[in-house]
Amino acid sequence: MDMSMDDAINLASGEMLPYLHFTPGDILWFQGWVPSSAGAMVGTCIGLLLLAMVERWIAAARAVMNYHWSQRAYVNYPACQEQDALPVTALESESKQTPSTRSYAVVRSTTRILPPFVFEHDVPRGIFLILQAALSYAFMLVVMTWQLGFIFSILVGLGIGEMLFGRFANHDLHLP
Structure with missing residues (x-):
């Protein structure tokens, strides 16, 4: 064969x-x-x-x-959430400002390069x-x-x- x-x-x-x-x-x-x-x-x-x-x-x-x-x-x-930020004036009395009017300074500002x-x-x-x-x-x-x-x-x-x-x-x- x-x-x-x-x-x-x-x-x-x-x-x-x-x-x-x-x-x-x-x-x-x-x-x-x-x-x-x-x-x-x-x-x-x-x-x-x-x-x-x-x-x-x-x-x-x-x-x-x-x-x-x-x-x-x-x-x-999201890349930056509210818990990553601190109040701008930490010594200010919290009775003067409500959480909605409080200004925040971003401590960590990261832009996500890759999607999760x-x-x-x-x-x-x-x-x-x-x-x-x-x-x-x-x-x-x-x-x-x-x-x-x-x-x-x-x-x-x-x-x-x-x-x-x-x-x-x-x-x-x-x-x-």
């Missing part, structure tokens, strides 16, 4: 074509997923188009949530990134089939998804 790696790989319905083509019969992610008829190819292309749109939606949702979480992190964990780690924010942020990366790798595997129908479906889906959701994924969000 010849175990040479130079032999062509026989797949479910034929050999992998190492060039761009429109012919059906390429394996899509698993050996059982081989769209071989025209209807199966159309269905696969529509599914890939929708999946590419979902990838853009995940990117937009991730950007919006990052903005929301960054605002919440600074509200929940917030479990409720950072775990979903990681999950969004995992989903987006998994879809990107899955699309890479589809492109490696060299099937132009699949490739065009992904590209068109990414374009439509960007038109629908791209304005939300802007890194300079100024939401109300």
